[in-house]
Amino acid sequence: MKSWLVIGQYLPGNSFIHRLDPRTKLIIIFSFVCVLFFANHWTGYLLFTTFTIVSIVLSKVSVPFLLKGITPVWFFIVLTFFLHILITKEGEILWELGWFQVYEAGLQRSIEISWRLLILVVFTSLLTLTTAPMEITDALESLLGPLKRWNLPIHELALMMSISLRFIPTLMDETERISKAQASRGVDLKSGTLKDRMYAFIPLLIPLFIGAFKRAEDLATAMEVRGYQGGEGRTKLRALQFSNLDIIAAIGYVIVLILFIYIRQ
Amino acid sequence: MIKFQDVSFRYRDTDAWVIDSLNLTIKENQKVAIIGKNGSGKSTIAKLISGLLLHELGHIYVENDQLTPENLLDIRKKIGMVFQNPENQFVGMTVKEDIAFGLENRGVKREVMLEKIVDILEQVSMLEYIDREPQHLSGGQKQRIAIASAMVLEPKILILDEATSMLDPVGRKEMMSLVETLHNRKPFTLLMITHELNEAILADRIIVIEKGKVVLDGTPRELFTHHNHALDELGFPAPYTIQLAKGLEKNGFSLEPFPLDQEELISALWKLHLKR
Structure with a gap:
């Protein structure tokens, strides 16, 4: 099959992340993406970066493959970086070229924002890499x-x-x-x-x-x-089942959240 | 049992009857082939039995119940259908899920479902393909799964609506022998809608439809021995074996009993040979 025929980028596997219930993955990723925007200090970023790295390691997805998968997004990350450098004009001027000036706060802000974006993209592609599209559908049906x-x-x-x-x-x-x-x-x-x-x-x-x-x-x-009459009274062959792995993942995630709240204070 | 009593049908906003006061009774567990040219109305008959199209005049009885818009869903539970295009009737992402679809609709428990799926796949000898995706199956294999998906619901009637017309000759033969095996194991009423006389021979009874009416009706033997010309005129020339036997008969070598397929022809020829 041609490469452009592969829809989504699901990589079958048997890692910890692969075996998690898709609902667990969806909930964690969705809430993580929200929490990500509350980071306001480098320690917070460090915590989230560590969490991301641990997740990548647990998923056994190769890093070059992961980065290749997000190539289309690089453009936006770089664009965001420069946009913030241009817009923010606070603190000392670090570097100057005619009308173009880089301020200290601007540099810091653009690094933070693009790093946030990178984590977000890596994390969401980790979902599509380790979860079959069908599982995501089932999880959405169950959660919604x-x-x-x-x-x-x-x-x-x-x-x-x-x-x-x-x-x-x-x-x-x-x-x-x-x-x-x-x-x-x-x-x-x-x-x-x-x-x-x-x-x-x-x-x-x-x-x-x-x-x-x-x-x-x-x-x-x-x-x-074959007797289809809508969802009423239907049973399902594909059943989602939470396991001990999901409890472990949930505990791990809650620890990260608690640490984050502690850091923010 | 299927019974048509003066049934007429036409498509909305048209005048011409597709099915024209049709009378027909099909006995339980009979194997019936309905043949006809394109546009003769043969596929419409299948759709009327299952209530996919609703007849305008007359009465249709399925297993002694009259078909009405109200009990259509109950009647449909007694009928399994396999259609022409193998690709377009595959609902699930995998073989297992496709067979499960009908069971899911009936609210069968998950454990029972799994047992039934394995059992039916064994019967159609496709168990090793249980987790395959449709794009990795051949047309013939997909039709086997379509049969399995229909038969897993244990219908009283199985309708093959030109189910072999998109298959190659080998796939066709395999499919017909599969249906034969399933029928021998546990009988059901079989209705084959086809334009292949070769397949129709396998039935106990052949019904020829033309312009929404029955023009010929009988066992294959009857039709080929007594109505050969009529069949020919309707555009169904007899298969090669039968033409050969007819030719021999004309030249004074009468074969007893009249052969319908290659094997019967060979044994009749041997008999003739030994007589001399």
């Missing part, structure tokens, strides 16, 4: 389950997500087939100006959409015949 009481279609959303995931490889295959078929009829997808290439995509997209609608109809029929 209480919202069903207010008639929010949580089950339906989760089902939509899982069917989309199921059909991504199918539609990818179809895209390739159609693009070959169109290429054999002289459609050129690879050269020309951006505008030309965008126009060349139309004969690819239309059959793809028509095909997808046909598939959707067939699938709906197949689901109906």
Whole structure:
């Protein structure tokens, strides 16, 4: 399979982080990302950096691979860095070039902000690297389950997500087939100006959409015949189960939080 | 048991009847092939039985219950269906999850589900593929899983709606022999909608549909011995074996009993040979 066909970046494995319940991972990451923005001193950053490094080690994901995975985000991290240097004009001037001045507070602020961003990105990609997309869907369905009481279609959303995931490889295959078929009829997808290439995509997209609608109809029929009537009264084969590992992870995370509150005071 | 009583159906906003006052009774555990050209209405029959389309006139009975919009869901529980495109009826991310889908819908407990999945996969000899994703299965394998997904719900009626038409000849043959094996093990009413006469021969009874009406109805033997011309005119030339036997008959070599497949032909030829 081509590399661009790999959706998400899930790396199957059996590490501590891999074996955690996806709900635990989602809760920890979500709350960690929030807490991250309360850091106001270098000790706080040190604590969070350590926590991140420990998590990476426990996940057994190789660091170069992790960094490669976040290449698209580097641009934003660098951009944030320079933006803050430009905007903040406090403290002593450290360096000057014409109208461009670097202030002490500016440098400090931009390092803090971009470091925060880096931790955030590394942490979230750790989630997608160690958790299959399907597990994330299940965890979301389970965690958002209480919202069903207010008639929010949580089950339906989760089902939509899982069917989309199921059909991504199918539609990818179809895209390739159609693009070959169109290429054999002289459609050129690879050269020309951006505008030309965008126009060349139309004969690819239309059959793809028509095909997808046909598939959707067939699938709906197949689901109906097998007795699908919505989420009510349905059992599930894939069951999420908290284990001792989740308790350990939760305790570890709570310790980090307590330390952080202590440092802030 | 399936019974059609003067059933008519047409698509909304059209005048032409797709199914035109059709009368039909299919006995329990019978293997029936419904053949017809494209647009003859043969697939519509399958959709009417399962209530995916609702008939306009007449009555349909499934297992002695009349099909109405109210009891449609209960009737559907008695029916398993396998469709044409192997890809588009695969709901789960893996083989296991796909088979579980129907069980989940019926609220079967998780432990029972796992047992049933293993059991049915054994029956269709696909147990080693239990954790495979659909994109790593061939078309024939996907159709086997589709059969397993239908049969795991223990339906009284299995409908194959052109289920082999997208498979290669080997896949086709394997699928038909699988259905045969399952039927022998535990009988169910089998309805094959097809335009392949070769497959129809495996049935106990062949029904030929044209313009929403039954034009021929009988056992394969009856149809091939007495209605050969009619079949030919309807666009279903007899399979090679039967043409050969007919040709031999014309030239004074009558075969007894009239052979329907290659094996029967060979044994009839041997019999003829030994007689001389």
